[in-house]
Amino acid sequence: xxxxxxxxxxxxxxxxxxxxxxxxxxxxxxxxxxxxxxxxxxxxxxxxxxxxxxxxxxxxxxxxxxxxxxxxxxxxxxxxxxxxxxxxxxxxxxxxxxxxxxxxxxxxxxxxxxxxxxxxxxxxxxxxxxxxxxxxxxxxxxxxxxxxxxxxxxxxxxxxxxxxxxxxxxxxxxxxxxxxxxxxxxxxxxxxxxxxxxxxxxxxxxxxxxxxxxxxxxxxxxxxxxxxxxxxxxxxxxxxxxxxxxxxxxxxxxxxxxxxxxxxxxxxxxxxxxxxxxxxxxxxxxxx
Numbered sequence: 328x329x330x331x332x333x334x335x336x337x338x339x340x341x342x343x344x345x346x347x348x349x350x351x352x353x354x355x356x357x358x359x360x361x362x363x364x365x366x367x368x369x370x371x372x373x374x375x376x377x378x379x380x381x382x383x384x385x386x387x388x389x390x391x392x393x394x395x396x397x398x399x400x401x402x403x404x405x406x407x408x409x410x411x412x413x414x415x416x417x418x419x420x421x422x423x424x425x426x427x428x429x430x431x432x433x434x435x436x437x438x439x440x441x442x443x444x445x446x447x448x449x450x451x452x453x454x455x456x457x458x459x460x461x462x463x464x465x466x467x468x469x470x471x472x473x474x475x476x477x478x479x480x481x482x483x484x485x486x487x488x489x490x491x492x493x494x495x496x497x498x499x500x501x502x503x504x505x506x507x508x509x510x511x512x513x514x515x516x517x518x519x520x521x522x523x524x525x526x527x528x529x530x531x532x533x534x535x536x537x538x539x540x541x542x543x544x545x546x547x548x549x550x551x552x553x554x555x556x557x558x559x560x561x562x563x564x565x566x567x568x569x570x571x572x573x574x575x576x577x578x579x580x581x582x583x584x585x586x587x588x589x590x591x592x593x594x595x596x597x598x599x600x601x602x603x604x605x606x607x608x609x610x611x612x613x614x615x
Contacts, residue, residue, distance in 0.1 A: 330396050331615055333404040333426030333456040334496045336370050337530040337553050338614045344605035345548045348372035348532075349597055350408060350558035352379045354391050355586050356565070359593035361395040361403065367598060369606040370401060370613045372426070374408035374556060377415060385422040393423065402613040406458070408556070416446045426456040428499065432463040436485060443493040451494070458532060461489045462501025483522045490527050497530045497554070498523075504535030515543055517550055524551035532556065536600075544603055557600055561593050568592040 336346055349360045351373055364371035373392050380388070389405060396403040406426035407419040416427045429446040431439035443459040450457045462481030481500040490498060500523050503515040524531060530553035536544070537559035544555070568589040572579065579585060601607055 328396060328400055328402070328615070330393060330405055330423070330425045331402050331613075332454065333372055333406050333458065333554075334530075335456075335615065336372055336402050336404045336613055337497065339612070340530050341548075341553050341606075341609070341612075343548065344609055345533075345552055345555045346370055346372055346609075347597070347600050347604050347606055348374050348406070348408075348554050348556045349561060349600075350374045350376060350379065350556070351388070351392075351561075352382055353388075355590040356561065356593060357388075357391050357395050359561075359590045360597050361399060363594045363597035363601065364401055364403070364610075365399045367601045367607045368401060368610045369601045369608070370403070370610050371601075371606075372404045372406055372554065374406055374558070375419075375424075376408045376558075377410060380407075380415065380419075385418050385424070389419075389422040389424060401610045402615055404456075406456070408558075409460075410446075413442065413445055413449075417449060420450055420453050420455050424455065426458065426497075428458040428460070430460045432460040432501070436489075440489060440492050443489075443495060447494045456496045457494075458497040458499055459489070459493055459495040460499040460501070460534075461485060480516060480519060481523060483519065483526060486523055486526045490529065495529070497532055498527060499532040499534055502533070504533055504539070513539055513543055515547070517546060520547070520550045520552070530554060537561075541603060548604065555600075555604055557597075560596055560600070564592045564596040565589040 351357050392405045404425045409430040410416045411430050416429050419427050429443050431442040447457045502520045532554040533547050533552045534556045536555040536557045572585050572588050
């Protein structure tokens with residue numbers, strides 16, 4: 328089926344489960360996500376970071392995702408992840424992305440609002456969903472590298488103003504998760520998440536969904552998280568498999584075999600995440 332928007336994927340808002348959103352970088356990543364979601368009959372959001380755009384190009388990666396979505400009967404959305412400028416958001420909108428995330432979390436509050444609102448205005452003209460970030464998620468992944476001293480949690484006193492002033496469809500709050508792998512025990516502020524959930528009714532996103540214990544994922548979903556982003560776990564699945572493949576087959580020179588093995592491992596990881604998020608069989612619950 329054709330791509331649908333991120334807002335449609337999250338309508339009605341999941342209750343007791345969450346939609347998986349997975350970062351991709353090439354055709355094999357896209358196939359791994361789509362094939363795993365098809366087997367699970369789960370809706371899925373495919374994320375493309377600015378680094379992935381530089382690697383593959385918005386037109387190329389967009390066309391691959393569109394081709395994949397047209398060959399399955401599950402809801403799929405294609406979303407820019409952590410776009411940091413109006414220009415990159417507009418580029419993705421023009422290339423047919425059905426959602427964009429504009430990340431103005433590095434800016435003062437008023438500038439974050441202004442940038443996010445500007446993207447919302449053009450995106451909504453094209454029927455494209457917008458996710459905004461309030462607070463700043465730390466960690467390192469792709470082009471993002473936010474030191475712990477520069478990360479800060481969402482101020483609940485700013486939440487309503489941010490949502491109403493920008494017109495966003497989805498909110499990504501900073502609640503203590505980080506991008507990449509965790510150093511030590513993850514410290515998630517579920518009390519803060521509860522406050523935010525009580526203040527606004529639009530879908531909430533948890534960034535930094537890799538490398539988290541099952542109990543934290545389950546509590547996040549129970550606390551109102553509707554969308555969980557996963558990137559690092561897939562990267563390690565791919566690169567570790569490639570390393571192991573060449574260790575076991577040092578004479579191999581066929582890229583198809585190497586990338587095929589990596590794709591299978593990535594698919595397995597995506598399937599495990601969809602099961603963990605309790606998204607299996609939920610494709611039928613999405614308003615298409």
